Amino acid sequence: MGAALRSGIIGTGFIGEVHAHAVRAAGGTVSAVAGRTTASAERAAPALGALHAAASPEALIERDDIDVVHICTPNATHAQYTKLAIAAGKAVVCEKPLATSVEDAAELADLARRHRSVAAVPFVYxxxxxxxxxxxxxxxxxxxxxxxxxxxxxxxxxxxxxxxxxxxxxxxxxxxxxxxxxxxxxxxxxxxxxxxxxxxxxxxxxxxxxxxxxxxxxxxxxxxxxxxxxxxxxxxxxxxxxxxxxxxxxxxxxxxxxxxxxxxxxxxxxxxxxxxxxxxxxxxxxxxxxxxxxxxxxxxxxxxxxxxxHGYQDSFNAFVADVYDAVRGGAPDGLPxxxxxxxxxxxxxxxxxxxxxxxxxxxxxxxxxxxxx
The missing domain is CATH 3.30.360.10 (Dihydrodipicolinate Reductase; domain 2)
Structure with a gap:
């Protein structure tokens, strides 16, 4: 990976824009965005500063120009996209809740450990x-x-x-x-x-x-x-x-x-x-x-x-900056x-x-x- 990390954002709502801003503030690039449909991704790409609109979340995860996957979708979809991202060797930032059941959350935490993944949840406060x-x-x-x-x-x-x-x-x-x-x-x-x-x-x-x-x-x-x-x-x-x-x-x-x-x-x-x-x-x-x-x-x-x-977006920027530091091999204190x-x-x-x-x-x-x- 080069110094500028490449990110993919799944989700085109408010929180997806917050993630995109934080990616850019951390010196990263938003390589692609995915939504519920290709059309929704194409509409969101300019606002998120994304270089490409992916055909689907699955297609975004498989892209070679993405190092970190940001999952900003409805809660019930978090587990499925996180599993795919970890299996693809990506670092993952998954919006909370990590999953809608304890069993799924435990499986994801164990999966991240076994794959030695950088895997974070935005407890940005x-x-x-x-x-x-x-x-x-x-x-x-x-x-x-x-x-x-x-x-x-x-x-x-x-x-x-x-x-x-x-x-x-x-x-x-x-x-x-x-x-x-x-x-x-x-x-x-x-x-x-x-x-x-x-x-x-x-x-x-x-x-x-x-x-x-x-x-x-x-x-x-x-x-x-x-x-x-x-x-x-x-x-x-x-x-x-x-x-x-x-x-x-x-x-x-x-x-x-x-x-x-x-x-x-x-x-x-x-x-x-x-x-x-x-x-x-x-x-x-x-x-x-x-x-x-x-x-x-x-x-x-x-x-x-x-x-x-110092406001909410500033805190989110600091969180993403620490995540990207961890992806590069750092060990920031207090990363959730x-x-x-x-x-x-x-x-x-x-x-x-x-x-x-x-x-x-x-x-x-x-x-x-x-x-x-």
Missing amino acids: RFYPAVREARDLARRGDAGRLWLLHGSYLQDWLASPQATNWRVDPARGGASRAFADIGVHWCDLMEFVTGQRITRLVASTSQAFPERSGEGGPSPVTTEDGASVLFETDQGAAGSVVVSQVTPGRKNRLWFSFDGTEASLSFDQEQPDTLWLGRTAAATRVAVGPDTLTTQAGRRYARLPAGHP TFADGLRAAQLTQALIDSAQGGGWVSVPAYDKVSTII
């Missing part, structure tokens, strides 16, 4: 400089013992009975919607920052709109609009998270507060230019910038001066792999089991083996 700063402060012990871990992830893009897309259909999106789509982001971030693992949880799910309008008129909804989760960790902490895709006015508010015996660490994705650091004597909003953050990891991802917010995708699938299944059974459910131990060899 790890790549905010404020988050890296919080992680290093927690590791350093600045907050003391973290004992209360709480927060929320709230959106409003489905806050209407007329708002719908493929994610509402469990056949395409999976049995869980709000938690599998955004709740796993929060859980990944909590475990990444604190180093603690959820060992058991109890959950309830609810629907703001039991019916949604589709092409055939109103139809029943079987996936959740929101969820509330209580959990315990392997280090004795208690926690909670509220997830919603129907909270008016909240566009993409991922918020956490990780409370320790010495300090609390809080981050709000809708206000990403500060990290809130609370102590009994005073609370401080630490500005995000290479000259204002105090830890090496925080400064590494702070590419802009303080006062110039298929092991983390499997972890998300296990947490999602625990939520489903708890919501259906009404009690506490144990979560399997985290598989710490990276899929990057």
